Amino acid sequence: MKSQSSTLLAEVRSFRQNHPDVRYVDLIALDIPGHFYGKRYPVEMLEKVAAGSPLKLPQNAVLLGAQGGLFKIGDYCFNDGDPDANRRLVPGTLKPVNWESQPLGQMLITSDGTQAPIEFEPREVLAKVLERLQHQGIHPVVAFELEFYLFDKQLENGLPQFARDPLSGDADDQPNLHIERLSRFSDVLDDMAQTAKDQGIDITVITAEIGPGQFEINFGHCDDGLRAADWAALFCRSTRGVALKQGYRASFMAKPYLQFPGSGMHVHVSLYDAAGNNLLAAHQQQPLRHAVAGCLELLPHCMPIFSPNHNAFRRLGGTVNAATRASWGFEDRDACVRIPESDPRNLRIEHRLASADANPYLVLAAILVGLEHGLETKREPIAPLNEDRNSGTDFPVEMLDAVRAMQQQPVLRDKLGAEFVDVYCENKRQDHLAFQQEIHAHEYRWFL
Template sequence: MDAVCSDLVAEVRAFRQRYPDVRYVDLISLDIPGHFYGKRYPIDMLEKVAAGSALKLPQNCVLLGAQGGLFKIGDYCFNDGDPDAPRRLVPGTLKIVDWEKQPVGQMLITSSDTEKPIVFEPREVLAQVLARLERKGIFPVVAFELEFYLFDRQLRDGLPQFARDGATDDTDDQPNMHIERLTRFAPVLDDMVETARAQGIDTTVVTAELGPGQFEINFGHLDDGLRAADWAALFCRSTRGVAMKHDYRASFMSKPYLQHPGSGMHVHVSLYDQAGNNLLAANDQQPLRHAIAGCLQLIPHCMPIFAPNHNAMRRLSGTTNIATRASWGFEDRDACVRVPESDPKNLRIEHRLSGADANPYLVLAAILVGMEYGLEAQQEPIKPLNEDRSSGVDFPTEMLDAVRAMQNHEPVREGLGAEFLMVYCENKRQDHLAFLQEISAREYRWYL
């Protein structure tokens, strides 16, 4: 048994000793639309997998559409015999799931570092980007921020209703960002934070946001980009579960209300060398400007990642603190790429464009590819919004236009991988077309 297997076996045994009543463990991984798929394993079988027994799942699980359906993508799904692909356990991710009626465990799995990695698996895509940067002597430090809404658990006529705490009737009477909203919903919010920490997630600041029942959670900075994205993905899963336990519904949907702000995924990224020097701060911050220029140039060609569905595109409609063009600025929340005030050691960008329901692995991979592209091209960015409020580069806000802009863009193809790009663009195109295959009541009102 090699050292990795030995450590995994020790992790499983320590978990069993701490949680002797847990009988099953969910082995989970994120697919292209950002949903977890996997299998529920008896915990004694998990110890065998940790010791080196084969772990395989269908390769095409990664290709599922937003509603779980399979699309014909190249030779995948219908012409490949639906083959299995090896997976491995991700060390350090075996944690308790205590929001279900009977506690179970959960553990991340991935195809990375197996004999046959799945090149379009989101975690593997990010792993390849990080490995390439490491070979170049670039080491990112990353922190995610996620916004989400709390709703009543029950929909009304299919529509979400903002959460009530028992002290209000039909209106959310707390002003935007009011601290008392945190007090009113403290039981569920505290449970969300403590549950996340039990998952190993370093949750920090909680904020009541602008929308009714809208909140934001911040995570600590990590020098492990994969683990930072793991945290974002796992937080979404645990938060939904905890909300249901408290008779609420938590959603990371990008734009649940037309009249209220959408929910975003903000990603803070700084880059360091092997000695811990901030690369963005060198030479009077010229690398920072180059990295920003690269991000802005690639944003129009990465929109299916940053806004991965029809509803996420709705968020880009010019509401509060949402950019409608690729732009940047110092301490400017209207910009796609914001440079927060900081000392040279912590100089970073904050990428603010993505919807909260975007895939965190792919969002981070696309941001890093943009920064990498900019550092190598060494071009100056357009003027910041601080100097010119009209500064910006147009990007597509319709999914089919966004897919066309992405699928043939060579820097994105080189940065994220040609096979991934083909698979992802076709998945998004077919998912969008499937979404349109329903006649709404409004369509009958307008055209019948």
């Protein structure tokens, strides 16, 4: 603890020296729906926290719904006195924020690694899974890919408008993969990329996607699963901020346009032993097949994680590479679990089902649990799509069905934690019911 305090203190002091104009630092963490919550600290108080002073926030902040409200979940929120819970600073995450009007810093905080971690905090859920795998001699290497849309900054009657081409001033309403779109939107994309790098995020490839104003950013492969998920979470925050600064609106919403492709979160995962050998490639790739089988078995029960809201379910079975059943295949983007072509050293799965607005900590935790389950049970997977285009198993396509499938799944309750599963499922159920409380204009038009 003393060593960590000295490291954190050196990090804060170095930040203050390099950024003397920064007076405040946002201390932030991701809640269950994938939104950041936290507090804005004077930078001099941050030094005290780094030196060992307590850092406490309400425990139930993790339980906020998609719109920020609290739901009654067991004894939480309304029968527990809304207690504080200890958090800690995440080393290496104190960075400047360049999209605000005033100089600012930000730093991740978490409850994992504290004396009493919050069992349902997303980062803690992932931390437990990674710790268990490490004890088994399994070391994941992870890379996220995130798709998002750029819109015009101004909404029209609450609806998104196509982003304007900076050169012509016309709406970017032609869906295509043309690389010229990267050039036309280079100012905002370059700013997003540089800002991400300033946050310590290893971004690599930028792609113009098929949807109008849609782009994809790839991250480097990382041998620290928590850091990889941190990068995905922080990128969403910085990208939205940069877009507003540049006169746009950026969103990771799963399906903003019914007629155009949705935005996904693709996760590449490979598994290594302590000597650096790829575990999936051993014995003629038999462990790969077992891992795929485990992923596909648990996938239908993880749908509230992969599709965390009503809109995310709209993305499934839509246009372009959006799976309708739990499936796998070699070099097949129609599959939920794709095996990219690679040499044995880099053999990996690409999990393609999650929506871009899913919680990256929970998505990675669910994928790793699927891989772990498969390696333990050693079952053969169903036929890949390369052999049978009709191969696949059904998964729930509505939230309440998905919640029921998740809540009673024994493997998930054991490996993600029964308390987390119960809290998460009730949060999703209540969010969905709250969403249904508003009568849509279509209902009046159809039934009045």
